[in-house]
Amino acid sequence: MVDRPQALVRTTRLIAAFDPTRPAELRRWVFTNAAPLVPDTDLLNAVVLVVNEAVTTAGVTAPAEEDIAVTLRRGPAGLRCEVLATAVLPEVHRSRLPSDRRVRELWMAMQVSADIDVHIRPYGTGSRIAVTLLPGAWS
Amino acid sequence: MSARVDGAAADAKHGRVAQPDPHACLLSVSAEQRAEVASAFVGAGDRVVFLGADPGWFVRRLCEDGRAPAYACAGPSPCGAEATVLSGARMLCLYDNHSLSGTRRAAVLAGHRDLLVAPALFDDRILRITRRGDVLRLAGEVDISNRHAVIEAMRGAPDALMIDMASLRFIDAGGVGAMYAAAAGRVRLLRPQPTPRKVVQLFDPTAERLVCEGMRRG
Numbered sequence: 001m002v003d004r005p006q007a008l009v010r011t012t013r014l015i016a017a018f019d020p021t022r023p024a025e026l027r028r029w030v031f032t033n034a035a036p037l038v039p040d041t042d043l044l045n046a047v048v049l050v051v052n053e054a055v056t057t058a059g060v061t062a063p064a065e066e067d068i069a070v071t072l073r074r075g076p077a078g079l080r081c082e083v084l085a086t087a088v089l090p091e092v093h094r095s096r097l098p099s100d101r102r103v104r105e106l107w108m109a110m111q112v113s114a115d116i117d118v119h120i121r122p123y124g125t126g127s128r129i130a131v132t133l134l135p136g137a138w139s
Numbered sequence: 140m141s142a143r144v145d146g147a148a149a150d151a152k153h154g155r156v157a158q159p160d161p162h163a164c165l166l167s168v169s170a171e172q173r174a175e176v177a178s179a180f181v182g183a184g185d186r187v188v189f190l191g192a193d194p195g196w197f198v199r200r201l202c203e204d205g206r207a208p209a210y211a212c213a214g215p216s217p218c219g220a221e222a223t224v225l226s227g228a229r230m231l232c233l234y235d236n237h238s239l240s241g242t243r244r245a246a247v248l249a250g251h252r253d254l255l256v257a258p259a260l261f262d263d264r265i266l267r268i269t270r271r272g273d274v275l276r277l278a279g280e281v282d283i284s285n286r287h288a289v290i291e292a293m294r295g296a297p298d299a300l301m302i303d304m305a306s307l308r309f310i311d312a313g314g315v316g317a318m319y320a321a322a323a324g325r326v327r328l329l330r331p332q333p334t335p336r337k338v339v340q341l342f343d344p345t346a347e348r349l350v351c352e353g354m355r356r357g
Contacts, residue, residue, distance in 0.1 A: 020283070021283060021284055022284045023282050023283065023284070024265045024280060024282065024284070027280070027282075027309065042333050042334065045308075045309070045333070045334040046334060046337075048309070049309070049311065049334060049338070052282065052309075052311055053311060053312060056282070056283050056311065056313065059283075060283075104312075105311065105312035105313050105316070106312075108312040108338070108341050108342065109311070109312050109338070111341050112334065112337045112338065112341065
């Protein structure tokens with residue numbers, strides 16, 4: 001049996017809200033909380049970039065200025081970050097440039113690393129943007 | 140590059156340089172900023188004495204600026220500063236702000252007349268933009284809150300623009316898009332870190348306007 005780091009054997013869930021017009025604090029939060037799980041700095045920076053784009057996208061498509069809720073889960077299933085958007089946004093596919101310009105910057109950010117998946121699903125009256133770093137990406 | 144050492148410098152080497160009183164200090168947050176301000180502090184034709192462990196970076200910066208150093212040498216700093224530049228009758232002590240405790244910082248400020256602030260085109264504590272000749276230098280992070288400042292700086296710059304990105308840790312896709320739109324011609328991006336470089340190359344894969352040169356590890 002191989003000992004695994006504590007961060008990998010139990011799941012933790014963190015929830016916070018951020019001002020999408022000033023995302024520096026969000027980046028600090030993601031970096032700090034993802035770092036124990038993602039030792040590869042380039043991969044960690046890529047995660048931060050994609051989550052930053054997800055929150056920025058949620059912010060610029062919102063009908064009014066509002067904080068954006070972000071949930072970060074880390075555990076044996078990997079790292080998953082969910083961003084709630086008020087607007088209804090289209091799904092993004094890695095291999096297809098989206099025709100909807102609102103999600104192009106998010107699509108571009110997900111091209112930085114093949115280990116990061118992004119899915120946009122309907123959620124209530126808006127959308128949920130899920131950014132996933134699959135387990136094994138950092139091993 | 141050549142640094143001459145004369146009698147005054149030799150005195151400095153043995154800790155016998157008179158300390159102008161009062162004098163200025165700079166609490167820098169990066170070696171680049173320290174070199175930038177120290178270089179700007181030296182007037183044309185000034186006799187210069189450098190006190191510190193390694194005058195190389197300072198002499199290099201003066202040479203890059205097209206000003207041959209008159210005198211430079213290593214020696215102890217009278218104020219315990221990381222480095223000190225004596226230019227004519229003026230003296231500037233340079234400290235690394237990150238390494239100072241609160242009480243030490245207060246003591247440094249109390250012991251100097253002026254606190255110099257490095258001139259910047261923009262500084263919101265997330266991103267700092269400075270300009271030296273044809274080179275814009277971006278340090279920190281570019282995002283939706285400050286990309287407008289990058290655009291303004293680029294528009295006020297000459298056509299043959301270079302942007303030093305070595306100290307830029309983060310730029311989002313929107314920031315790169317804005318730079319692409321603001322580029323009057325081809326813009327040379329010097330020493331970008333890996334993630335910013337990837338974003339630039341995804342946005343402009345043929346380097347039509349944004350050309351990455353050199354590599355800097357993050």
